[in-house]
Amino acid sequence: MVEFKNVTYFYEGLSSSKVKALSNISFKVEQGDFVCVIGHTGSGKTTLLKILNGLFKPSGGRLYINGADVWADKNAFSKLRKYIGFVFQNPSYQLFEDTVLKDIAFGPKNLGLNNLEIERRVKNAVDVVGISEDLLTKSPFELSGGQKKRVAIAGVMAMSPKILLLDEPVAGLDPKSRVHILKVIKKYNKDFGVTVILITHSMEDVYMYANKVLVLNKGELFSYDSVDSTFKCVDRLKGIGLDIPDISKVFLKLKNKGFSVPINVYSVDMAVEAIKSILLKRRGNG
Amino acid sequence: MVKSITLGRYFVGNSFLHRANPKIKILVTFIYVFVLFFINKICSYVFGFFVIAVLYKICKIPLKMAFDNIKSMAFILIFTGFINLFFGGNGEIIFKLWVFKITKVAVITTVFVAFRMFLLIVGMGLLTYTTLPLDLAKAIGDAFTPLKKFHFPAGEISTMISISIRFIPLLMLETEKIIFAQKSRGVDVSGKSIRKKVKFIISILVPLLVSSFKRADELAVAMESRCYRIGFSRTRYIVFKLGVKDLILFVCAIIFFVSLFVIGAFSWF
Ligand SMILES: Nc1ncnc2c1ncn2[C@@H]1O[C@H](COP(=O)(O)OP(=O)(O)OP(=O)(O)O)[C@@H](O)[C@H]1O
């Protein structure tokens, strides 16, 4: 379980001025949650994740992991890195070994595991993420952007974290790889009860995979709620430069006009299902 | 981390030194370095430091910056100091321990070298603090222009220097990001054993090198697609012209240097 309590963060700007990146953020994430973090560019999403991972110390407020105050309890801090995995926005910041296989093994090695266990975990991660056999002996620098991303994710998964942080893991990928990677993450979340906190700019990802949404606006916590209740406030979301799928807007308008339609409709498929069931109901009545 | 680098950092300001022609400033600094090597009287050093301190004040640069620079170079200074002290010169021995012996001449040279290094760093600081790095690079590049007659690639060198300077802060930021990424993969930053340290450094250096090469590649393409061609003379947005003010600055500098010698000649220590 992760808890932010009144967390504030300042960046040190040039000539010792201070840039406020986060102000007074409080929220709680339960183990096994899949949280999507959304917000306009520069709203503080990456900063939030870096604080969560213990890379930045909050300028004010506290961060609790499993009830322990991370910055007050040395023991808790040393466990933090084992406990939380972080996949960065740019995968080329972490790939460095001469083969993909070695690179995936780098994290588990740092945990001080024995070779057998390392091998098992690497194989597991490779299977889960779906990296093809012939890539494993290649240099990570010869891979395409999407392949690099997969290797980076596998490298973090191989550390078996209890909490997985991902900074825009599917930005700039083709639709097929997108869906694949997100499904892998979702499966990982379900099968192992791993908490996932994922930054995204795509509203489709949010309704497809998340069960909670954390909305940031200019460094402040705008809302932290279930997908349905977040998407209900379209107007407020629009006010901070975010949007919901067009199809959801149609259903909200229908509802406002007095039709009895569900409003938690986020894709055309869901819309088809919703209309079908309404029609069936009518036929049943009439 | 990015903020801890002070040498080569520019201080925004509008003093006469800020506005002076970078070429003149470089020339004066160059002469200054030479002059320092011919001065060997404490009185001159003290006077020199006094004048430079006043200049710092006029340019509104905290003198603390200069001392911070010296702190960051303390290792080199102390190291050269030791070498000088123990192996610098023959003559009257005033202290001896096993193979180490200290001579009177060595002590004197050590003291002088310390003063010189100090004045060198403080004086050079004045140049870098009041000149934008890019202007500095252009001025250095321009200094090569006469060599063009001998097919020396002056323009390219100038471009190269400006690009390198431009990319230093970016590389620093990138290094920071890479360190973060490896840290969160559990790399042992404070590892005591040599093996762990080497591993840590490799895990930082390799991504850094790779991304620098990639960036250089992309930059080259970007420059070419905007019609940069080697061998064509480029015009500049801001052209520094030599003016009366620069002449005055140059003359003042010469007076300062001469007075250092004069003071040296008329004092005993
Ligand atoms: N190293 C830094 N120094 C100073 N300010 C910074 C630094 N990094 C980020 N900021 C500022 O902090 C704020 C939040 O940045 P952050 O990177 O968390 O945004 P983000 O929500 O991740 O944006 P994006 O969607 O573009 O990735 C921004 O206003 C940014 O200008």
Ligand SMILES: [Mg+2]
């Ligand atoms: Mg970001």
